[in-house]
Amino acid sequence: MRWTRFSHQDTIHYGIVQGDAVAVVDGTPFGANSRTGQVLPLASVKLLPPVIPGNFYAVGYNYAAHVGEANEFMPSTQKLPTRPEVGYRSNNALVGDGDNVVIPASSDGVIQFEGELVAVIGKTAKHVREEDALDYVLGFTIGNDISERVWQAADRTLWRSKNADTFKPMGPWIETDVKLDDLVTTVRLNGAQVSQFKTNSMIFGVARFIAEITKYMTMHPGDVLWMGAEAPTLDMRAGDHVEVEISGIGVLRNPIVRE
Amino acid sequence: MRWTRFSHQDTIHYGIVQGDAVAVVDGTPFGANSRTGQVLPLASVKLLPPVIPGNFYAVGYNYAAHVGEANEFMPSTQKLPTRPEVGYRSNNALVGDGDNVVIPASSDGVIQFEGELVAVIGKTAKHVREEDALDYVLGFTIGNDISERVWQAADRTLWRSKNADTFKPMGPWIETDVKLDDLVTTVRLNGAQVSQFKTNSMIFGVARFIAEITKYMTMHPGDVLWMGAEAPTLDMRAGDHVEVEISGIGVLRNPIVRE
Numbered sequence: 001m002r003w004t005r006f007s008h009q010d011t012i013h014y015g016i017v018q019g020d021a022v023a024v025v026d027g028t029p030f031g032a033n034s035r036t037g038q039v040l041p042l043a044s045v046k047l048l049p050p051v052i053p054g055n056f057y058a059v060g061y062n063y064a065a066h067v068g069e070a071n072e073f074m075p076s077t078q079k080l081p082t083r084p085e086v087g088y089r090s091n092n093a094l095v096g097d098g099d100n101v102v103i104p105a106s107s108d109g110v111i112q113f114e115g116e117l118v119a120v121i122g123k124t125a126k127h128v129r130e131e132d133a134l135d136y137v138l139g140f141t142i143g144n145d146i147s148e149r150v151w152q153a154a155d156r157t158l159w160r161s162k163n164a165d166t167f168k169p170m171g172p173w174i175e176t177d178v179k180l181d182d183l184v185t186t187v188r189l190n191g192a193q194v195s196q197f198k199t200n201s202m203i204f205g206v207a208r209f210i211a212e213i214t215k216y217m218t219m220h221p222g223d224v225l226w227m228g229a230e231a232p233t234l235d236m237r238a239g240d241h242v243e244v245e246i247s248g249i250g251v252l253r254n255p256i257v258r259e
Numbered sequence: 260m261r262w263t264r265f266s267h268q269d270t271i272h273y274g275i276v277q278g279d280a281v282a283v284v285d286g287t288p289f290g291a292n293s294r295t296g297q298v299l300p301l302a303s304v305k306l307l308p309p310v311i312p313g314n315f316y317a318v319g320y321n322y323a324a325h326v327g328e329a330n331e332f333m334p335s336t337q338k339l340p341t342r343p344e345v346g347y348r349s350n351n352a353l354v355g356d357g358d359n360v361v362i363p364a365s366s367d368g369v370i371q372f373e374g375e376l377v378a379v380i381g382k383t384a385k386h387v388r389e390e391d392a393l394d395y396v397l398g399f400t401i402g403n404d405i406s407e408r409v410w411q412a413a414d415r416t417l418w419r420s421k422n423a424d425t426f427k428p429m430g431p432w433i434e435t436d437v438k439l440d441d442l443v444t445t446v447r448l449n450g451a452q453v454s455q456f457k458t459n460s461m462i463f464g465v466a467r468f469i470a471e472i473t474k475y476m477t478m479h480p481g482d483v484l485w486m487g488a489e490a491p492t493l494d495m496r497a498g499d500h501v502e503v504e505i506s507g508i509g510v511l512r513n514p515i516v517r518e
Contacts (some may be wrong), residue, residue, distance in 0.1 A: 023275050033278065052313070054350050054351070055351050057349075060416070085414055085416060086414050086418050087416040087418060088347040088418070089347075090314045090476070092313070092314050092479065094475045104474070106474055106475070109320055126424075155344055156340070156344050156346075157319070157344060157345070157346040157347075158343060159346060159475075160475045163347075163474060163475075163476060164475040215363070215421040216419050216424065217349070217351045217352070217422060217424055219351070
């Protein structure tokens with residue numbers, strides 16, 4: 001099942017994608033919900049980020065080659081992580097499928113993509129065992145963890161480099177029927193394939209992260225966990241467009257513009 | 260005016276504190292609202308964090324002595340910041356005035372306080388000038404940025420050390436009538452004063468931070484900006500209780516317990 005969040009005639013709804021149509025739903029996938037009976041053409045609605053999370057978790061280095069790439073191109077001496085650790089991103093940066101990624105006027109004008117699997121939490125989780133952890137996931141969507149590397153190298157935290165407005169495209173929807181080991185992530189820049197990897201060839205997987213996080217934090221319905229990206233990442237400038245496809249989930253496509 | 264968010268008979272409301280009573284309000288301070296006419300004794304309601312923010316900004320080092328303290332007690336070589344930078348905290352950690360701060364079972368059992376001024380954003384803000392920035396603040400509340408220093412030294416990010424459940428007490432309410440230069444922050448541990456400082460003797464003030472953040476990010480109504488703490492901070496263990504008072508705002512009091 002594919003849960004979409006969209007706006008139509010100035011109102012925000014959840015819906016269930018069925019081919020080229022959306023069955024409109026009252027409520028949300030995180031609580032009581034029912035189909036209204038209304039069905040809209042998918043092309044007639046504006047897709048939104050499929051959830052605005054209460055807590056926005058993001059895994060840093062979680063694929064081996066990306067660690068080496070960071071050390072080569074950044075003033076960085078990252079080692080392969082030896083245990084699962086997360087950071088945070090901020091909701092102000094979220095945009096949906098099709099929305100512009102806007103490079104701020106104060107940037108030198110170059111940004112990079114990181115195509116990521118996103119787990120969306122469906123049930124309240126604390127002290128969850130790894131073998132049970134996927135039961136707490138509603139489904140999966142796609143994120144593009146846009147980065148401004150000049151700022152990333154200069155700043156004490158990732159605040160500007162990762163969280164400027166529009167730097168976190170997420171969508172197009174939440175797919176609930178996913179076999180993690182079957183997924184392949186493909187990134188295309190201006191239509192040309194520039195990165196492809198087995199999505200689940202992570203250093204630490206989704207279940208391991210949920211088990212580790214919930215030793216300390218309660219994960220809530222609607223929380224999102226961005227799972228990190230594999231190398232390579234490449235420069236993007238105004239006029240480019242970037243697509244992140246994860247097989248079985250969908251395609252997240254965003255144009256790049258300048259403020 | 261003092262805006263409180265509270266639960267009463269299993270329902271969450273906003274209200275306006277008037278002495279020992281709360282005037283119940285329909286709506287929120289961030290949108291349309293009106294008094295219902297109902298007035299409850301303050302002692303009869305459960306105070307909650309005065310807002311669950313969409314974006315949870317936290318300033319790191321923002322008082323000179325705290326930087327020196329970090330360098331003395333932690334494996335840290337922080338310099339005084341030369342420009343305003345923020346990090347993020349996570350909503351899962353929020354609790355209200357009077358709630359327990361729970362040290363996780365997996366911790367060695369020692370945590371520290373950081374008593375902080377919190378600015379609550381009232382209007383959408385982007386590219387705001389420093390001289391206009393305080394117009395976008397609804398009011399101020401108090402935060403206690405609880406830290407587990409063993410984890411802080413061990414982890415790549417601040418995720419466990421700063422964001423374990425209950426590690427971010429915030430409250431007791433939002434005070435809208437504040438003269439920043441008059442404020443004094445006092446921290447008491449088990450009733451004894453252990454820290455006192457001029458709240459506004461920051462390296463970079465609230466207006467400067469809002470101007471800097473909104474170069475890159477849209478700040479939204481309900482977003483919070485925790486402004487950092489002055490030294491000293493001290494160890495706390497289960498059985499202790501900690502109070503952060505900011506003159507003219509109120510007192511945020513929380514007991515410490517062990518999971």
